[in-house]
Amino acid sequence: MIxxxxxxxxxxxxxxxxxxxxxxxxxxxxxxxxxDLVVPEGRSVGIVGESGCGKSTLARAILGLAKPSAGDIRxxxxxxxxxxxxxxxDMRRGLQVVFQDPFGSLDPRMTAGDSVREALDALEDxxxxxECRRRVEAALVEVGLDAGFASRYPHELSGGQCQxxxxxxxxxxxxxxxxxxxxxxxxxxxxxxxxxNLLHDLSRRHGMALLFISHNLxxxxxxxxxxxxxxLGRVVERATRDALFTSPRHxxxxxxxxxxxxxxxxLASRVVAATVTEEVTRTxxxxxxxxxxxxxxxxxxxxxxxxxxxxxxxxEHLVACHRWRESASA
Numbered sequence: 001m002i003x004x005x006x007x008x009x010x011x012x013x014x015x016x017x018x019x020x021x022x023x024x025x026x027x028x029x030x031x032x033x034x035x036d037l038v039v040p041e042g043r044s045v046g047i048v049g050e051s052g053c054g055k056s057t058l059a060r061a062i063l064g065l066a067k068p069s070a071g072d073i074r075x076x077x078x079x080x081x082x083x084x085x086x087x088x089x090d091m092r093r094g095l096q097v098v099f100q101d102p103f104g105s106l107d108p109r110m111t112a113g114d115s116v117r118e119a120l121d122a123l124e125d126x127x128x129x130x131e132c133r134r135r136v137e138a139a140l141v142e143v144g145l146d147a148g149f150a151s152r153y154p155h156e157l158s159g160g161q162c163q164x165x166x167x168x169x170x171x172x173x174x175x176x177x178x179x180x181x182x183x184x185x186x187x188x189x190x191x192x193x194x195x196x197n198l199l200h201d202l203s204r205r206h207g208m209a210l211l212f213i214s215h216n217l218x219x220x221x222x223x224x225x226x227x228x229x230x231x232l233g234r235v236v237e238r239a240t241r242d243a244l245f246t247s248p249r250h251x252x253x254x255x256x257x258x259x260x261x262x263x264x265x266x267l268a269s270r271v272v273a274a275t276v277t278e279e280v281t282r283t284x285x286x287x288x289x290x291x292x293x294x295x296x297x298x299x300x301x302x303x304x305x306x307x308x309x310x311x312x313x314x315x316e317h318l319v320a321c322h323r324w325r326e327s328a329s330a
Contacts, residue, residue: 003077012070113150
């Protein structure tokens with residue numbers, strides 16, 4: 001059996017909240033808890049949820065920028081171990097990232113060409129100057145920029161052009177997986193569409209898998225084949241794109257979909273309605289119950305006292321809800 005490209009099992013991440021003037025702090029924020037995730041070769045997976053649900057923390061843990069407190073991360077069957085420098089270098093070559101801020105992710109003192117070249121120098125032993133220049137220019141052209149952009153600095157570029165440079169830098173070494181952490185949220189809507197289409201084309205052309213983190217459900221629906229829904233650091237639903245958008249099982253997923261504006265009044269009536277309260281309560285580490293229960297209109301005593309496991313709710317569809325059957329028919 002071929003191992004998935006990326007596999008996350010039981011991942012937990014905690015952050016210290018710091019101390020006050022009375023002494024050192026002992027409180028911990030449970031940013032992620034028992035998160036499972038699988039990204040097969042060439043597959044596009046979306047991670048959705050409100051701000052603060054743990055989407056970016058998940059990306060940081062996968063990239064080694066946040067230390068897990070539980071669980072493990074496997075890259076092509078290998079359990080990630082930062083002490084194994086050779087394997088880590090191989091993983092970094094195959095796993096690249098595009099961040100949210102198109103300007104902040106580029107060094108203002110480096111030209112676009114130098115930024116792309118830096119990735120080549122760090123991850124490949126290219127050696128030949130002419131070959132490096134050719135690959136840098138080819139990477140820029142592939143993301144829709146003229147080769148002449150190689151001599152421009154970030155302050156001479158628009159936000160969309162800076163993000164294209166960031167994508168060229170991430171893809172110049174032909175990674176197997178590209179993590180996009182809110183990669184289009186800082187861009188104008190028209191530019192967002194161009195970047196999303198670019199990512200889709202690059203993924204299909206090179207067989208590159210995508211882990212696309214976003215709060216924009218319309219973008220995720222267009223780009224991703226599988227979707228994982230996070231709520232306060234926990235996976236509450238996981239399904240194929242078609243299953244999740246046509247038959248959402250978890251009340252939180254239904255609320256997210258109901259919040260998306262539908263410009264066509266003929267289709268607006270088909271949007272699943274969901275009732276939630278505005279109260280957001282993050283449960284402490286080890287606490288029982290469903291994290292969404294304080295906001296859920298369908299919650300009962302069991303929801304507050306017993307944490308629901310992920311259970312099968314259809315073909316390739318998992319949901320963590322005691323009452324998904326009742327709420328789906330409400």
